Amino acid sequence: MTSFTRRRFINGALVAGAAGVVSASANASAVPIVDPSASPPEIARDEAFWRTVANNFDVTDKITNLENGYWGIMSTPVLQEYQRLSAWVNRENTNFARWDLGETYVGLRKQVAEFLNVDTDEIALTRGATEALQALIGGYNRLSPGDTVLYADLDYSEMKTAMRWLADRRGAVPVKVNFPEPTKDRQLTEQDILTFYERSLNANPRTKLLLLTHLNNWTGLIIPVTKIAAMAKDRGIDVILDAAHSVGQVDFDIKQLGCDFVGVNLHKWVGAPLGCGVIYINKDRVGDIDTYMAKSPESNKVTARIDTGTVNMAAHMAIPKTLEFHNQIGTANKEARLRYLRSIWVEKARSMKGVIVLTPDDPTMVAGLTSFRLDGVTTTEENNALMKRLATEFGVLTTRRTGPSAGDCIRVTPSFYNSPDDIHKLVEALAKITRNL
């Protein structure tokens, strides 16, 4: 506790100027300042504000990147902090870790818990959402052989695999259900999703565990988690929630969703360095998740439910700077901006021949991430070809997604540094491609 490093670390944030380390604020662009009298939809259209935001991102000029769903580019202030911390951790090595790592993580967890509006003892830091969700699914210990565990086609591949693995691990019966698909003329509604889950649960009365993905990575659909979780609770069903894409992209409160087990990452929409995730377990439910591979079986701590080994501590230690930058913009403003950028191309695409937009326009059901399919173009090969054409012929980066039961699609995911002009490039490309359909 008396080491040199300790004095440089306050509440999980390293004070700039540690020996031999460049100040984190060097070369940073002007910070974005939100007009407190403006609403998120107004801020969403304030191009001067978003240009200031964009100036804080160093992005490739080789292509227009509308594929920001894989992970989020760090802002320059966060990148600089991460680089500074990497150098510092490398230099101090165990002179830091052996003395101060535990306390450092107490501070980090506290800040992340405040950000998520949960208690510090309800979370642990992980390397990502996959790690958190695999620990939750594999560790959930209230299943008896023969119990049904339910997941959907639009859940994330690794979590679907983990749900299937519960057959081996717990003798459970995994059941996959397929979301309804929109058509060219009919968008999905909240009621469609509620009816879908109600029917799925009615058809599988032995369901004990339900996996939900708040904002799925295939189509960007946001599902009414609070209502589905309440429906599940009425039937004695627990929910594990994948919030990898919603935290930072959508303004919500984890506690209000009514899910006791949640996996999150901070390296998509919050803008942390790669390798930052969170496992959340409601403090009254910690015992329902096994300690990780039976380590410390008596422990009642969330931290005993996950074992990350030696992590990239510099990445985790950059979380305070990440949250500072994120909060300068604000989740509600990020959400509104992404939805606005998305609306620019979707409005046009809906009127184009042969384009089916898979994600509804209802603002409670979509934020920035949206997918489309050319009518009848459902194979991986065809969609790979379309993705490549968009990139090579039109200079627009998107990605092909394989997941929805009805077939593959193309996902478009703008970020905070994208401008309406970037989106217009996609519109022009789609207009040219569909002209000859």
Ligand SMILES: Cc1ncc(COP(=O)(O)O)c(C=O)c1O
């Ligand atoms: C819905 C969803 N869940 C989980 C993950 C995995 O997140 P991570 O990379 O943090 O493990 C992703 C990543 O794309 C995702 O889209």
